[in-house]
Amino acid sequence: MDVVRATYEIETALPLEATVATIAGEQSTGTFVAVRGETERLTARHAATVESIDELPPSGRPPLPGASGDWSVARRARVRIAFPLHNFGASLPNLLAAVAGNLFELREVGALRLIDLDLPMAFADAYPGPGFGVQGTRKLVGRESGPLIGTIVKPSIGLSADELAALVREIVEAGIDFIKDDELQGSAPCLPLAERVRAVMSVLKPYADRTGRMPMYAFNITDDISRLAANHDLVLEAGGSCVMVCVNLVGLAGVHYLRERSELPIHGHRAMFGAFSRSPQLGIGFTAFQKLARLAGVDHLHTNGIANKFYESDEQVLASIEAVRRPFLGGYHILPVLSSGQSAGLAHATYAATGTEDLLVLAGGGIHGHPHGSAAGVRSMREAWAAAIEGESLDARAARVPELAAAIDKFGRR
Structure with a gap:
């Protein structure tokens, strides 16, 4: 299965692993509560997958407005998440909806930055790139x-x-x-x-x-x-x-x-x-x-x-x-x-x-x-x-x- 791998740097005052899972869920199959139709089969095919969490030293910066939790215990990490390509296809606007979308508004994070994308060859087939x-x-x-x-x-x-x-x-x-x-x-x-x-x-x-x-x-x-x-x-x-x-x-x-x-x-x-x-x-x-x-x-x-x-x-x-x-x-x-x-x-x-x-x-x-x-x-x-x-x-x-x-x-x- 082709996937898009997105790398983020995040900081949160909530449990780190749970926050990363929230990010993956928000941008694929999940919402704030389990819903009818969210079957194991659907989740297995369409859910974004957390591939790595590499903890970094805290930044020492204050959180973004509206962030949840006690910032004195904030943790920071570089995170890689894989998104199934069949969720959105080789489309730049829809790619951004998947890997960015509503992420910057989540209360769970006090900092979140998309820093890199690893894209499958399907994007090369869809976009010819520079002409000169x-x-x-x-x-x-x-x-x-x-x-x-x-x-x-x-x-x-x-x-x-x-x-x-x-x-x-x-x-x-x-x-x-x-x-x-x-x-x-x-x-x-x-x-x-x-x-x-x-x-x-x-x-x-x-x-x-x-x-x-x-x-x-x-x-x-x-x-x-x-x-x-x-x-x-x-x-x-x-x-x-x-x-x-x-x-x-x-x-x-x-x-x-x-x-x-x-x-x-x-x-x-x-x-x-x-x-x-x-x-x-x-x-x-x-x-x-x-x-x-x-x-x-x-x-x-x-x-x-x-x-x-x-x-x-x-x-x-x-x-x-x-x-x-x-x-x-x-x-x-x-x-x-x-x-x-x-x-x-x-x-x-x-x-x-x-x-x-x-x-x-x-x-x-x-x-x-x-x-x-x-x-x-x-x-x-x-x-x-x-x-x-x-x-x-x-x-x-x-x-x-x-x-x-x-x-x-x-x-x-x-």
Whole structure:
């Protein structure tokens, strides 16, 4: 029998084994009281099974609101539960109903977090995953090796179409590989998607005609699901080479809907991820999340970057990058996207820690905030990463590249 194995970290002030049994029952055959029809035969076929309980030291954190019991005797554990696949089938929405569902509301737990999922091959049969991935993206961008150097449109909102086109022209001429809309840019009245596409492509197409290479621009097409296909087609028909969607805002089913229709790489932004991941006591961890996003069909996925401006530690970020790069169900290879406070001074530390060139490194302020302008910011990033890969020190390269030296003075180093 195929099963989905879900791994959780829980904390409870009630008897640990009984609490875990409650979790398994709540998400399969059980309810708060025995009911007619709950036969031994039905339970044997459909009940979730507790496979392991590995006790951990108590966290020392207070319980979630409404938790039962005397928290002074709380126990914490890592738990693995197996859910029969025939309860819900190879369906991402229904998978989440089974392994998450109402769990976060149980009084029995004062902390509960889904940290990993082990899925059977039935999900690979149902979901094709990324259409382009690492190699397909590299081919479209025209860069066979080295990290892809990218940026985000800044200011994130407020630019006119002409101002956007001028910014894109500057950084394209400087050799950028990738540009993306901000997650705040959808199809707003101040600059609708169609107008934004026209402005950007009026720069990219002539550049491609002249050079034979077109940088990838990820247009944010996040919208109601009923508009995703039309938004994608708008970009495709204009000659664009990438669309961006906020995974958590359209949902996994929305991403899959887009993937089934997309002829372009899908850049997966994780906006709102912190809402269900930041607390160590509640929610879904990145290891589980990235598997679901890869199945749904993203080709790139934001992992955050080291020394970032948000809450995650370098250790957490590096674990996320490693998780995205790890083969899953025999494939599903996608690009980790490093962002948040990135600049040239982080290249050597990032390369040393990740050991890979298969990265999409985005610097927003680290490029547009360069004291000599955005083009100088692009060159500083390119030179820093080239030095890191070639084994040249940051200082040695900066001594020869004024743009890199200015970036280090402005943004610092690691």
